Amino acid sequence: MKLTLRVWRQRAADADGAMSTYDVDGISPDMSFLEMLDTLNEELILRGEDPVAFDHDCREGICGACSLVINGDAHGPERTTTCQLHMRSFADGDTIDVEPWRASAFPVIKDLVVDRSAFDRIIQAGGYITAPTGAAPEAHATAVPKPDADFAFEHAECIGCGACVAACPNGAAMLFTSAKINHLNVLPQGAPERETRVLDMVERMDDEGFGGCTLAGECATACPKGIPLVSITSMNKEWLRAARKAGKR
């Protein structure tokens, strides 16, 4: 396959960036999108140019490191992560636009790499349970109803890639934050910190400069793990419940 790539190039966080055009040849339809970028980078290095910087780690769709907006879609045209997107999803001769996640809470570090540590700080605000760690407890010691376990697991699937923020017209982190809150708040282990968790995580999310929710639904469409839009509704419900309780105290 022969392709034309238009890639966002930005030397440093404080430098101006622009789209640069590259032609790549000899691309196999079985290559992943990242392997195609590897091919481009090898050529750039041979020519003595600066290779395109992009985030990647596991390359098997479970770590959430890869983060490219391809032709205006976070993670590209398929419902998966960029690393699991293959070149067969494109046609020979296509022009492909590759851009970084766009949100003021995710500043560009270089080229296609953005700083997603705002997500880490949201997790630090309450995305955990305070319990003594040690040997793993007996699995059946705490009974969890099956529907609750399923609900928790569905939200635990979130890999924190930030595609929801990238896709959101308001740069909001509602889907990510709701996934993390719902995952723990429904489980007995998460119950003691149920109220503080949702209040603190939402406050942190706001402080990081993410936008508000207008229920455009773009986040859930972009999510490679299929976290549903109704997850945000569940978070709203948890938040209102916690705010009411905090008001009584």
Added chain:
Amino acid sequence: MPRTVWDSTLGKKTVMAVSGLIMLAYLVVHMLGNLKIFFGSDEFNGYAHWLRTLGEPFLHYEWALWITRVALVVAVVAHATAAYQLSRRDLRARPAKYVHKKRRASYATRTMRWGGVILGLFIVWHILDLTTGTLHPGGFQSGHPYQNVIDTFSTWYGNVVYLVAVLALGLHIRHGFWSAAQTLGAGSRTRDRALKTTANLLALVLTVGFVSVPVAVMTGVVS
């Protein structure tokens, strides 16, 4: 707690949802009242007079009306202030646009902000036209709303402004009602279809109900 609510994006959305539902409830009553125009001037003017005597003798003359007006002004101001502040935040959170643009959200969703501005301006004109009579075409007669309505819809601009505003209202409710349900945590997977249908139905019924009055005047059904 009030501080917590107003400081949070979720709290501001809650304020918008509650104030929006208050205004929506008012609009349903307002639209049904408007339809009385099809029963002639006596019944329409009589209804308008009854609104002023509503609640008597417990309430003084026009008090029920003024209580409603105050509640509505509070709702409008809260709704618009929260919308303005949230919009500012949203634009700040996403300063850089994508070079490769894609539009997916529905038309109703994308027009919430400007549609809201249109509705705000319309409310001002609507009050100056048919409540105070300041901008009313022809002689405004207090206590004769039937004639005043006909005067307004006998002008081309009266019809245009009203029709544009009512269409904007329909779109606003279509996304707004469903969104309010999500914000208040009332949505769920099983209820989603019912909520969307209710939103569309409310939007449609209100649009048709409000539009029927200028159309009736234009076609001479009401004269």
